[in-house]
Amino acid sequence: MSFSIDTQTLEELNLLGKFRQGSIYSLFNRVRTRGGEQLLDSMFRTPLDNASVINERSGIFRFFQEAAMVFPFDVQEILLMREYLDTSAGSSVLTSWTGTIIKRGLAALTRDERYKQAVQGLHATIVTLKKCHVFLETPQLSTGPYAHRIQTIRKILSDPRLEKLRNIDIYQTLPIKTLVFYEHVLKTKLHEEMEGFLSFIYELDVYMAVSDVARSGGFIYARAWPPEKNILSARELYHPGIKTAVGNQLSLDGNSNVQFLTGANMAGKSTWMKSVGIALYLAHMGFPIAAAGMDFSVRDGLYTSINVADNMSLGYSHFYAEVIRVKQAAEAVSQGKRLLIMFDELFKGTNVKDAYDGTLAVTEAFSAYRDCLFIVSTHIIEVGEVLKSHSNIQCVYMPTIMDGAHPLYTYTLQKGITADRQGMMIIQNEGILELIN
Amino acid sequence: MALHTDEQTITDLGIFGRRDSAGIYDLYNHTHTQGGEAILKEMFLHPLSDKETINRRSSILKHFARLHLKFPFDAATIDMTEKYIKLPDERTGHSRGQGTYSEKEIHNGVTSVITMIRQLSAFIAGDVNGISAYADEREAISILITDPAFEPALRGESKLSYTAVAAYDTLFRVRERHKIGQLLRHIYYLDVYLSVAKTAVDRQFVFPIALEKGLSVLQLEDVYHPELKTPIKNNLSMGPDQNVIFLTGANMAGKSTFLRAVSTAMYIAHMGFPVAAGAMRFSVMDGIYTTINLPDNLGIGASHFYAEVLRVKKVARELSQGQSLFIIFDELFRGTNVKDAQEATVAITHAFAGKKNSMFIISSHIVEAGEALKQKSNIGFSYLPTHMNGHQPSYTYTLQQGITDDRHGMIIIRNEGILDTLKNGLKQTQQP
Numbered sequence: 001m002s003f004s005i006d007t008q009t010l011e012e013l014n015l016l017g018k019f020r021q022g023s024i025y026s027l028f029n030r031v032r033t034r035g036g037e038q039l040l041d042s043m044f045r046t047p048l049d050n051a052s053v054i055n056e057r058s059g060i061f062r063f064f065q066e067a068a069m070v071f072p073f074d075v076q077e078i079l080l081m082r083e084y085l086d087t088s089a090g091s092s093v094l095t096s097w098t099g100t101i102i103k104r105g106l107a108a109l110t111r112d113e114r115y116k117q118a119v120q121g122l123h124a125t126i127v128t129l130k131k132c133h134v135f136l137e138t139p140q141l142s143t144g145p146y147a148h149r150i151q152t153i154r155k156i157l158s159d160p161r162l163e164k165l166r167n168i169d170i171y172q173t174l175p176i177k178t179l180v181f182y183e184h185v186l187k188t189k190l191h192e193e194m195e196g197f198l199s200f201i202y203e204l205d206v207y208m209a210v211s212d213v214a215r216s217g218g219f220i221y222a223r224a225w226p227p228e229k230n231i232l233s234a235r236e237l238y239h240p241g242i243k244t245a246v247g248n249q250l251s252l253d254g255n256s257n258v259q260f261l262t263g264a265n266m267a268g269k270s271t272w273m274k275s276v277g278i279a280l281y282l283a284h285m286g287f288p289i290a291a292a293g294m295d296f297s298v299r300d301g302l303y304t305s306i307n308v309a310d311n312m313s314l315g316y317s318h319f320y321a322e323v324i325r326v327k328q329a330a331e332a333v334s335q336g337k338r339l340l341i342m343f344d345e346l347f348k349g350t351n352v353k354d355a356y357d358g359t360l361a362v363t364e365a366f367s368a369y370r371d372c373l374f375i376v377s378t379h380i381i382e383v384g385e386v387l388k389s390h391s392n393i394q395c396v397y398m399p400t401i402m403d404g405a406h407p408l409y410t411y412t413l414q415k416g417i418t419a420d421r422q423g424m425m426i427i428q429n430e431g432i433l434e435l436i437n
Numbered sequence: 438m439a440l441h442t443d444e445q446t447i448t449d450l451g452i453f454g455r456r457d458s459a460g461i462y463d464l465y466n467h468t469h470t471q472g473g474e475a476i477l478k479e480m481f482l483h484p485l486s487d488k489e490t491i492n493r494r495s496s497i498l499k500h501f502a503r504l505h506l507k508f509p510f511d512a513a514t515i516d517m518t519e520k521y522i523k524l525p526d527e528r529t530g531h532s533r534g535q536g537t538y539s540e541k542e543i544h545n546g547v548t549s550v551i552t553m554i555r556q557l558s559a560f561i562a563g564d565v566n567g568i569s570a571y572a573d574e575r576e577a578i579s580i581l582i583t584d585p586a587f588e589p590a591l592r593g594e595s596k597l598s599y600t601a602v603a604a605y606d607t608l609f610r611v612r613e614r615h616k617i618g619q620l621l622r623h624i625y626y627l628d629v630y631l632s633v634a635k636t637a638v639d640r641q642f643v644f645p646i647a648l649e650k651g652l653s654v655l656q657l658e659d660v661y662h663p664e665l666k667t668p669i670k671n672n673l674s675m676g677p678d679q680n681v682i683f684l685t686g687a688n689m690a691g692k693s694t695f696l697r698a699v700s701t702a703m704y705i706a707h708m709g710f711p712v713a714a715g716a717m718r719f720s721v722m723d724g725i726y727t728t729i730n731l732p733d734n735l736g737i738g739a740s741h742f743y744a745e746v747l748r749v750k751k752v753a754r755e756l757s758q759g760q761s762l763f764i765i766f767d768e769l770f771r772g773t774n775v776k777d778a779q780e781a782t783v784a785i786t787h788a789f790a791g792k793k794n795s796m797f798i799i800s801s802h803i804v805e806a807g808e809a810l811k812q813k814s815n816i817g818f819s820y821l822p823t824h825m826n827g828h829q830p831s832y833t834y835t836l837q838q839g840i841t842d843d844r845h846g847m848i849i850i851r852n853e854g855i856l857d858t859l860k861n862g863l864k865q866t867q868q869p
Contacts, residue, residue, distance in 0.1 A: 435756070
């Protein structure tokens with residue numbers, strides 16, 4: 001079963017999207033090759049669901065982060081090589097021969113570029129093989145979590161035909177016989193080996209790019225535990241997209257599975273929820289996360305309701321849109337999945353009493369699911385007073401400090417419930433009431 | 438003097454249609470000419486803010502509607518005239534026949550101008566003669582066409598010789614070109630009047646009566662939204678003793694539609710146009726501002742609230758200049774939590790209540806705010822009820838006095854079966 005997450009959650013957390021400003025994907029997208037980008041893309045789209053696989057991948061990232069190696073290949077050459085291998089070759093040596101001779105003839109007579117491309121493609125392949133051979137000799141690689149993969153690539157490269165190819169000096173005349181031979185062999189008999197070799201390069205690209213981001217951002221790797229352990233704890237967890245973010249602690253497990261969050265507007269409630277969601281998602285990908293440390297058990301999915309928009313065209317009011325959202329979460333939870341669910345400011349599109357009743361009833365009903373973890377924020381502190389009595393609900397708040405008429409925010413979670421609100425203050429700061437009176 | 442309003446209001450009311458839907462403007466647009474359409478659009482963009490002008494235009498329209506007049510021209514004639522008059526004047530320095538247009542075009546142009554003058558002459562001699570509000574415009578047209586220069590056009594034969602065409606061409610396109618332009622403009626206005634009058638007749642709209650500015654009076658009987666197919670009609674009465682209305686009601690009970698109906702009627706009434714109601718009396722305002730669909734495309738949570746605050750501030754600034762305004766806020770402060778919204782709604786509504794020369798309708802889902810507002814005698818309370826039919830809500834869309842005690846939030850939550858789902862779900866993950 002794969003990690004389930006829906007479009008709204010992905011959007012609220014701003015996870016995907018190459019061209020979306022501030023998306024988590026664009027934060028990590030420092031890859032150089034197109035194949036690397038595709039690989040990164042698929043990693044983002046399919047988080048892992050097995051603790052040991054996650055730990056293995058994060059181990060490799062950590063290895064590269066510590067090794068701090070430089071990507072040894074030239075992007076242009078890889079592109080040429082890719083194109084060279086993609087152009088179809090004759091099914092037999094004979095057709096390769098005729099094909100090459102025709103191309104050479106055409107190149108001499110007309111402005112046909114194909115012969116030149118074939119030569120350049122082979123050159124790029126030779127250079128890349130050479131670079132890879134040198135890179136594989138790096139002593140660091142022979143040990144560590146990536147050693148096994150290195151071994152398989154070494155095996156590919158030790159093929160006598162590739163060894164011979166590698167040792168060709170590209171600045172010497174390339175006999176047409178060699179050209180035809182490799183044209184044929186690389187695209188037919190050694191096709192799979194070459195694909196494996198290229199995907200190794202793409203992998204390296206992703207590992208190095210992501211670990212570079214991690215190194216410069218000071219990110220760490222979470223440790224994954226089997227689902228049964230049912231924990232999510234982190235130290236100094238913060239939002240990776242915010243440079244001066246303040247870290248906070250989180251500790252949820254089966255005995256304390258609900259975090260009840262209060263605080264004024266702009267005090268940082270939503271950002272905190274987003275930070276938690278992003279960290280959990282990245283952790284399931286084995287990616288580095290913005291924290292000082294994190295332990296998590298593998299979950300079945302992630303579900304948030306942070307910015308529910310009303311859908312006028314469907315005739316949904318804001319309130320109804322929220323109800324539908326909660327309903328979807330309830331259905332997922334009741335199927336016995338282990339989820340992380342986050343609701344920000346539930347039921348704001350209704351009257352105070354309904355918001356109170358709704359928040360209380362829904363939170364209490366959800367909190368009975370000890371295998372799921374919840375973070376719920378609200379301004380209705382009376383709900384917190386009732387919920388306090390439940391042993392599995394922890395109350396925290398984002399404080400506001402008043403500096404005269406201006407609110408200051410610490411973004412540091414405190415234990416307890418706060419009644420802070422700034423709605424009126426914003427109105428007063430704008431001087432609206434004075435204008436009218 | 439033009440009425441103050443803004444882009445937000447025009448969008449809220451749907452004055453102009455979007456790509457896929459018709460607007461209020463389209464209901465009134467039966468114009469035959471492009472010039473008429475342009476003038477109608479201009480009127481929609483700039484409603485009036487002056488009692489006399491509004492009542493005069495309204496009176497013209499009312500009489501036109503009463504007389505069931507038809508647009509007396511063939512649209513092709515007018516188009517041809519327009520095109521012909523705009524042909525460049527090549528008479529200076531160039532000899533005849535070297536123009537870029539044919540003799541045929543000239544001939545057609547001349548014929549259409551003559552037809553237009555004759556039809557116009559017949560029209561103003563007809564029923565419009567008795568409309569006092571139209572007398573000035575009628576007089577202006579009359580002076581233009583009884584000008585001695587046009588005398589041959591009114592009398593001449595129907596078949597024109599080549600030389601006659603040449604003579605008329607000089608007359609229309611060179612000597613009296615300006616007057617033809619003025620005539621066209623009168624015809625465009627006529628087109629607009631007849632188009633709006635047709636809407637009044639076809640849809641049985643009523644002509645509102647404009648009262649003195651500053652009285653804060655709005656009396657509406659059987660008002661409805663003109664775009665609804667089967668509308669429920671409502672009455673509304675506002676005055677100096679009740680210039681603020683606090684409107685409550687469940688979601689989907691029809692609050693926004695009611696607000697749109699009232700503010701559309703108010704907006705259209707300021708154009709002197711007929712409105713979708715049984716009867717309407719209103720004091721002329723300096724401005725109309727509605728906030729029904731405030732865009733919150735900024736994406737961040739706090740920003741919708743801030744956008745609302747800025748909108749209120751804009752209104753407050755206009756109010757502070759002593760203007761008499763008609764203000765609508767739908768779901769005031771829905772962008773923030775219920776507690777902040779309650780506090781802010783009370784504070785702002787109280788402040789608004791102090792402005793006796795303006796009128797306010799504020800809708801809110803925070804029924805708790807109503808209690809605190811009852812202290813002020815000039816705040817009225819209305820609500821749109823919801824009847825529970827077992828578990829299914831049904832709506833009457835009929836305005837009632839008071840504050841609703843409908844609280845269907847929990848019922849909706851229960852109806853969706855959320856709590857049941859959670860109660861009966863698998864509390865423990867099954868071990869494989």
